[in-house]
Amino acid sequence: MxxxxxxxxxxxxxxxxxxxxxxxxxxxxxxxxxxxxxxxxxxxxxxxxxxxxxxxxxxxxxxxxxxxxxxxxxxxxxxxxxxxxxxxxxxxxxxxxxxxxxxxxxxxxxxxxxxxxxxxxxxxxxxxxxxSLQGDLRCRSDAIALLQEARFRFRTPQEAQDLAIALSSVVTTGRSLTFGLSEILVNAVEHGNLGIGFEAKGRLKASGMLAREIEARLASSEHRDKYATLQVERGDGRVIFTVTDMGPGFDFTRYLSVDASQSHATHGRGIALAGMVGFDELTFLGTGNRVVGIVNLDRD
The missing domain is CATH 3.40.50.2300 (Response regulator)
Known part of the structure; x- marks a missing residue:
């Protein structure tokens, strides 16, 4: 710098x-x-x-x-x-x-x-x-506010973040939703499809190799055909975001709350924070490879 x-x-x-x-x-x-x-x-x-x-x-x-x-x-x-x-x-x-x-x-x-x-x-x-997310959000709100139902397919962390930017403006509290939606979309790519677990991500972040490992896995024969989907439905005073990845799932209960066991890691709090600030309800289904986030349109 x-x-x-x-x-x-x-x-x-x-x-x-x-x-x-x-x-x-x-x-x-x-x-x-x-x-x-x-x-x-x-x-x-x-x-x-x-x-x-x-x-x-x-x-x-x-x-x-x-x-x-x-x-x-x-x-x-x-x-x-x-x-x-x-x-x-x-x-x-x-x-x-x-x-x-x-x-x-x-x-x-x-x-x-x-x-x-x-x-x-x-x-x-x-x-x-x-x-950056919040700055871009202000530029994309008018058209997305008209959305009633949509389905998206994404593969990369960048595509996940782009979706979070664009779709957060479907509600008036877009700034807080931007963070929560970005967390669960990126999680679907990194942890779900690409299989980068909690411990592995910690090692890769510490060594500065996370981005390179993500690129390598996206290009590999094992993962290059995998994608995640986002279904958005608006109605009855709320917006429902359903994210599904092609991974085997994970022990999501470990990450639903903030506790002392996570205090010595530099990641792993995103899901808990997404539930606290991004959504009114956040529910993982099955093995954890599907998550449903609900935002009430009349939230403060």
Whole structure:
């Protein structure tokens, strides 16, 4: 990157701030530091446009770190900055509360530098993708709003994301649906048709080889004729999205909620987040190779 990316580290322990700064310096990040929410807000108010990610301790001397995050969400210039919460608590309830609030990730102390760097990189990558998705969404809403019923066939992650962009505008809450729909469509390609499991995806992401492996599998004789389908039906005050892939299925129950068992992975939360923010109902059928997402047209 031409200019160093900037991380704001909010933690009341000086040693923790120094350790995080050291970890991130290895991938070219510079850090700003704050001991309290008040100090962090001063920095964000003055330099928010320069901050790429916030590392936020959940328990600070002047309150719950999530209060700072909620305040950030109320300011358009700060709302898009990914926030990674870090804490000593591995309470599933606390993790779920943070994820429902919309934080990008939840790290449990102590963690190693490799995990932190991987999560920060993922935050930058994912935030860029979501901004692109949401920007494109605004350009495609008028015609799609007329849709009543449609069926689509797709093979690649890019086609999956294109569908998510186009079809999210079928409802007025398109921005939240964009993320949820993108997650289940990409999941149908990567995990369903191409058979890239949870552990394998973790290794490939860590080595920077995920995109190359996807391309190789798409071109292989085993997978090149596979496709997934998306059925869209609108009526009775709701829109139903049914996604079916050609894979054997998977243990979807493992990914329907956010809990401590997922805290040390850089992926695997997409399905839970899709259900929390993208759909009013999300149901997996059979072995998991078919999923039905429902959005109520009168949702807030």
């Amino acid at each position: 031409a200019d160093a990316a900037t991380a704001l580290v909010v933690d009341d322990e000086e040693m923790t701030r120094a350790i995080v700064a050291g970890y991130l310096s290895r991938i070219g990040y510079r850090t700003l530091e704050a001991e309290t929410m008040a100090q962090a807000w001063e920095i964000l108010s003055a330099n928010g446009a320069a901050v790429h990610v916030v590392l936020l301790d959940r328990r600070l001397s002047d309150g719950d770190g999530l209060e700072l995050y909620e305040r950030m969400k109320g300011v358009p210039e700060l709302a898009g900055i990914p926030v990674i919460v870090q804490t000593v608590s591995d309470s599933s309830a606390e993790i779920a509360a943070a994820i429902r609030a919309g934080v990008f990730y939840y790290l449990i102390k102590p963690y190693d530098g490799a995990l932190l760097r991987s999560v920060v990189r993922a935050a930058e990558e994912t935030t860029g993708r979501l901004r």
